[in-house]
Amino acid sequence: MRHVISVLVENEAGVLSRVVGLFSARGFNIETLTVAPVGDGETSRITLVTRGEDSIIEQILKQLNKLVPVIQVADLTEGAHVERELMLVKVATDRETRAEVLRIADIFRSRVVDATPTSFMIEVTGDSSKLDACLALLTPLGVTEMVRTGLVALSRGEKGMVSKSSH
Known part of the structure; x- marks a missing residue:
């Protein structure tokens, strides 16, 4: 299933590679990836699209939430967006x-x-x-x-x- 995932992170070096590393370590391809500061200069939003079984994506989301520079994670696919x-x-x-x-x-x-x-x-x-x-x-x-x-x-x-x- 296709998943649109939004990740709010602290705007610091190495955060993107850590987030992407969680997907590549499990053999998941990221179809699209966008990253930009959200306006306060301290945080950025990563939006990515991937495909995979819901249960495995759920595990990745839980692991993303455990990363120190990650503030919040949302699978936008689950609701209206x-x-x-x-x-x-x-x-x-x-x-x-x-x-x-x-x-x-x-x-x-x-x-x-x-x-x-x-x-x-x-x-x-x-x-x-x-x-x-x-x-x-x-x-x-x-x-x-x-x-x-x-x-x-x-x-x-x-x-x-x-x-x-x-x-």
């Missing part, structure tokens, strides 16, 4: 394809962030399936480069993760 991802895609264009690339960008509510006489760079945000669908339509037109951020996610509602400054 919002997921988003960002993709930048560069498409080679000519006179015949420019209008079609712009139509596709408009359909997916994305935007052109760079344009040259021979290419467009499109920014697409949304859930992973939206990005996949947009990429599938752009690829035959001449995608030359593409990069994705990986998933970010938050649980819905008032309840959230508690930052270090709240302890």
Whole structure:
């Protein structure tokens, strides 16, 4: 089963490698991984997506909670949450394809962030399936480069993760 896991950690050297090490030591692949400070400068949020049996993921979550720099761990898959991802895609264009690339960008509510006489760079945000669908339509037109951020996610509602400054 796919799991979206959010880990609030102290912002210090080596924390990411310790968190990732728990997954690799058990032979689990991390499909996407994003890390960024949460605003107070002392904590960061790690969002990762992995696949595995619920019972084994539960063990990993318990072990994550035992790591000293970890403040809080949540498997967002268990409740209502919002997921988003960002993709930048560069498409080679000519006179015949420019209008079609712009139509596709408009359909997916994305935007052109760079344009040259021979290419467009499109920014697409949304859930992973939206990005996949947009990429599938752009690829035959001449995608030359593409990069994705990986998933970010938050649980819905008032309840959230508690930052270090709240302890």
